[in-house]
Amino acid sequence: MIALLVCAPTLALVTLALPVWFDFPTGVAERFALVLRADLVVALWVVIAIRMVAKVRFESKDDNAGSAFGAPSARLAVPAAFLQNTLEQAFIAFVGHLALATVEGEAPLAYVLGSVALFCLGRATFLLGYPHGAGGRAFGVATTALPSLGAYTWVIIAIVRDLIGMA
Secondary structure, three states, rough: OOHHHHHHHHHHHHHHHHHOOOOOOOOOOHHHHHHHHHHHHHHHHHHHHHHHHHHHHHHOOOOOOOOOHOOOOOHHHHHHHHHHHHHHHHHHHHHHHHHHHOOOOOOHHHHHHHHHHHOOOHHHHHHHHHHHHHHHHHHHHHHHHHHHHHHHHHHHHHHHHHHHHHH
């Protein structure tokens, strides 16, 4: 619930305010370029997670053989879980953001930028809360996932609207 109370006003504010302050691109190629550039920040979280796993593997004889040869040690378990979850969330976010780039107007692009900022907050709080169990991870995972859910919903509504308009 707290994540929703953070995400909803943040996304509403950026969606309404950023188009007033900035001129967003209107061409399809430029829209995709903006989203891909913004999503480099999302990809950076994947790089951070990969680096965390690599660091443990490099320093730990129990883990440097690789995941194909055994379960992760206790030292590697959290970084490996963080990497797995971050990969999943990043993929979902990338698809939602790219799909939003196909929706007309400046607001969808502003929403993407807000989503990227919330992705960062979500990943940081997810990682910090991980050692504290499901309750410790809840805010982070919700703050990461809710903007993606909103993006998918927005795109689906746009598709339905377009289909109804074609009929």
